[in-house]
Amino acid sequence: MDDHETGTSDRILDAALRLMQAKGFKSVTIKDIAAASDVSEMTVFRHYKTKKGVLEAAVQKYSYTPGLKIIVEQNVVYDLNHDLKLIAASYLDLMEVNRGIFLIAVQERATMPELIGLIADNTKRLHGVLTDYFLTMQERGKMAVTDASKQAMMFLTMYYGYFSSRALWDTQFISDTQEEFIATSVSTFCEGLAT
Amino acid sequence: MDDHETGTSDRILDAALRLMQAKGFKSVTIKDIAAASDVSEMTVFRHYKTKKGVLEAAVQKYSYTPGLKIIVEQNVVYDLNHDLKLIAASYLDLMEVNRGIFLIAVQERATMPELIGLIADNTKRLHGVLTDYFLTMQERGKMAVTDASKQAMMFLTMYYGYFSSRALWDTQFISDTQEEFIATSVSTFCEGLAT
């Protein structure tokens, strides 16, 4: 079962994920996957018994849910502008890693609803962390006292919007780079726009 | 070609759109559509020659691109808080109308990229309108002078995030109601969070 050289199993998974991201699980055929990973159809079936098995193995390999809480807590310095930039960047980086799973989850949400759970969990965890952070900042008098949970939700929704828009439509909705977007949004989030 | 009573043509389109939203164009069969609209398969083919024809007719019937510019311009009173709430609500309402097309566009973005164009156009137009509005507000000294285009982009991304999250994942990401979300976000957008 070992793959010498480049690793046949991995090549198959990589190709499968790439194709399924682009066209959806149902539209990708074993033939496509075989051609893209430069093996015969039979080899695909020998490694992963069914088409769905290929997807499950790919999800297994590529889904990633790190300790966002630790990352945030270890780098926070209780300066609103600085910390929000850090959190926004961490969230976007995390989503970027899971982009492949996200795109497949979108297309297969009717048939494989558990997939989005993997990603939703990250967002939910970060929402908790961010809410706690806001509460701490409010206690320290470094931030206006408002509904921390709603505030955190709004903050994350903005970056979810950025990520989702980029992942699904590339630059068709949003053309700003990640850095530009974070800069604008964190600044606005801190200072507001009213005079 | 007239449909007496409930309108066979319409029943087919409604069922088709509903099914395709949920499962994607490719996964829905004519058999599914026929069963859901309570006609025979042949009747579907007699009304719309091909499966793609069904989708095209449904898109035709359900896509909607109104004069957002006029709506905004006629109701703006140059009070930042008031106007942003109006614009946010208008945008979300518009997206809600086009939800069906949006969901199909998501699933068929590889095969039918023109679909998302219908919706992207709305967002682009509103971005233009909103940018102009910000510039006017800046001239009148009612708003901080920043990059109006980026600011508008950020604002719309937030609501795109809200809509997209709700349309794709229901309350799995975001649980706030539309009114709550608009209230929190517009307030933050205007006032900021720093002390």
Added chain:
DNA sequence: TAATGATGTTAGTTACCGCTAACACACATC
């Protein structure tokens, strides 16, 4: 050298699906 294991090739099975054709029925209008 012999055995092993990963892969390729070819052929075929099964099932589904888009779509067509032909015929039948029911109803409404002329």
Added chain:
DNA sequence: GATGTGTGTTAGCGGTAACTAACATCATTA
């Protein structure tokens, strides 16, 4: 009562795709 229109039913064609089975090849390794 004839005609037409919308529909149902049944059968089938052509294509495709998941998956299986059997056999061949080649390289590594015992």
